[in-house]
Amino acid sequence: MWWRSASFIRDRQNQNPNPKPSSLLHSALDDSPSSPTSTSMAALNPNPNPISAYYQTRAEHHAVVTSDWLAQSADAAAGDVAASSGAASGGSKGEGGGVGVIEEFNYWRKKPDLAEAVAAVMALGAVIRSSEATTMNELDIELKKASNNLKSWDTTSISLSAACDLFIRYVTRTSALEYEDFDAAKRRLIERAEKFGEISLKARKTIAMLSQDFISDGCTILVHGYSRVVLEVLKMAASNKKLFHVLCTEGRPDRTGLRFSKELAALGIPVKLLIDSAVAYAMDEVDMVYVGADGVVESGGIINMMGTYQVALVAHSMNKPVYVAAESYKFARLYPLDQKDLEPALRPIEFGVPIPSGVEVETSARDYTPPQYLTLLFTDLGVLTPSVVSDELIQLYV
């Protein structure tokens, strides 16, 4: 930065010969996606693929597949699964417990209708089922190991880790009760895990119902990213015979918007596709912005697909409400202070033409939208202002 203050000039000089701290992105690309804090976890269960598994799955499920990089990444993912299953099985010999959580997780993850959190809980349920533990305590320890494995396998997925935490929390509370014998408790946990998919679907329905009041006839809604919850909301609004327009961003590089607009068009909702850079241009005619969330963090902000922040900023500056639809299992005990204060989640970006040599590409898949740019969050706990998220989290976890 050219305006560097004088007191630091010398520091800069000291640093220049040694380019290490220059750019966080750069170092992230060069080294590995895992930040220093996660290295210990990653070492436990290395996932050598620098590409975010979470965003890969999302891309596979929601994006319009137009190019060959997906095939590549699918290959990578396959290799990845093999590698990690190897690691997991290697680890599981020692543990005796978390047999194949990760395979289990990957199995569920492939199903496009299932949220990642559901897959995680299903996988943990499988761990319980196959567990040979005889006391609640053992089971608890085993589960924790499994969930740590799972979390470290994909450190970029917030809903994965949030769902693991939530389920472990549930197990701890159940075991705290201790009023039943072990088998009954175990059965109960398995049942709970299996029902989690239902709970997730029910949460979506609840959210859709809650947000109906906010959609009025004749309004125009801007949607960014492919979110199952937002789709549910709009579906229900359409089935309630509401008349509204939807503007759908393209959602590069996954082009999630293409898929989303296709689904909406199939429901008979008038929809218009925008390129991502046309958000400000179109904001004039927009009445509200609807986005989903990959994770809702403690500050009340959200982490979501790249571009959400800029959409929210534009909406905020034009005084348009920004609504977030997210299930409560996406609430995570994270507190990013700025955009770079997150685990980097990277994904390949295809530009259609070869990238000139010496040019860097920003490949981050998500951004953080601070709470002051959000109006309301629709969750299965109710319609919340951003500041309530932390209150809920405190009650849940502390």
Next chain:
Amino acid sequence: MDLRRPNRPVIGPKVRQVGFVTPDSAAATSSSSIPAVSAAAAASAGSPPSSLSPVMIPPPRHPSTEMSNPHFHPVGSYNPSEQILGSPPALSPSRSSRFDADGSDFGGDDDESVALSGVGGGMTPKSSLLMCQPVTKTAPLVSETRKRDSNASKGKGEGPSAAPKEKLTKAERRATQEAQRAAKAAAKEAAAAGGAPSVSKQPKPATKPATQQKKDIPSGSGPLQPLAPSGSIEKKQGKKEVAAPHPRMQFDDMTKVGKLKKRAVVNQSEARNRVELFRHLPQYEHGTQLPDLESKFFQLDLIHPSVYQVGLQFLSDKISGGNARCIAMLLAFKEVIQDYTTPPEKTLTRDLGAKVGSCVSFLIECRPLSVSMGNAIRFLKNRISSLPHNLSDKEAKSRLQSDIDRFINEKIIIASKAIVEHGVSKIRDGDVLLTYGSPSVVESIFAYAHGIKKNFRVVVVDSRPKHEGQGLLRRLVERGIHCTYTHLNAVSYVMHEVTRVFLGASSVLSNGTVYSRVGTACVAMVAHAFRVPVLVCCEAYKFHERVQLDSICSNELGDPDAISKVSGRKDLNYLDGWAQNENIQLLNLKYDATPSDYVSVLVTEQGMLPPTSVPVIIREYGIERLWT
């Protein structure tokens, strides 16, 4: 009821000594002889605020035979022999005691002029003139105050709010009122005549609890002082020692201040030239009274030595910082509890509570409590009062002591460690961290982050007059952390470079407002303007359910001289003698309030929270965990 302002111009000499009678005034003391037993009563009745606390004990005086019954006596010309303040023997409660109301009224208006008289025991003619003015002005006030006063005087041994213990018949009450009215009229007349205002004296019934009596006897100095300006409000001795000033007491309410001063141990000389808007805060100059207080050590036998020591350390600023002060106070209380034995015919839960209360009020006189200390005291008192009655003294004491240890350990030490862990997770390699002042938790965060080989630099921002940052700077540099030191004036200049701002807090209020060392708000706002995240590190025991919107309503004033002098620059003496000039008012605030908008995150032992979640923490963990 604020007549003080109009009166201001009348204020005489700027340097007032309100407070204890020091040895040199002994002559006056002895001359105005009053039976020791009645001393307290006299103090409560008409004694000047300067007469100070019953707790402190001046040399014994000889009982004098001269009791004056007169309801009025010239205030201005104070003559020990004529002293009306002398009250009838304590044991004879007199009806006339209720007449002192008038005295209190004009005292309330202008305690400053009156206070002067306290020093020498003699009034100068000038001051006597001054005094009459307040009286005339306050006439309307009298009736209003009187009611309260008379009421208060009825309830002996009780705070003003306590219900009178002795029931008066209607006739009696009426008679009293008549008498008061007459007294007031007479006082007015006297004042109008240009004479000195008169004060009616009233003795106090001597039905005080035994402990109180003990305290009272020594406090004979009270009556020595001619007139209590504000002090004339009679206070009941009963709970006085125990009751600490209300945390949000308005110090421009002269009647209340008078009451407070009467029982003060610490010689509180008032700051001169009060700053508009900040008159309601306690205006004491600390530090100057240190020698004075030290000399009184052997007189204050009711204050436990360890509390006394801690109080002196607060006063002299040897201990500062919320955690340090709170720990020092708790450890002192631990010793108090250790040395405590329940007096016969008392229960530990009640008596010890009162004892702690009197220690607290001593500490408050030394320096206003911080929120953290207030919470700790609430915790302790709650523990004391919830002790089962069937416990033996020994068990009860050891239980309380372990409670204190647990509080220190869990709420302060372990909490700080948890905060350090959370805080470090927000430090990345290459960061430039800015801090202001010398917050202890932030220092440990930096030290820990350096210990785990994070690569970062620190900008220490400091400010006059305390320069606390220099200590932090030295300690960080000794650890090998790369530091930059600058003053608050330059904060906007260095903020470009900074990636995180770490601040400490004295308290976090339930609307998310951060109450902290003055200057913190400035740093936070500059950081906000530069889009630098501001992390406020604060243990949850410092959270308070109060709401504060500005830095004016509740604050602490420091010594104005501290900002008028520049150390090392003898030539910068423009403000020398500023106290003589009424147009100069120096404001040395100690705290400010940072609105929650400028705080990105609160780092507490419960995790990282947005400032909006403070009420949740207070609700979920404040009461429940603090109390158990």
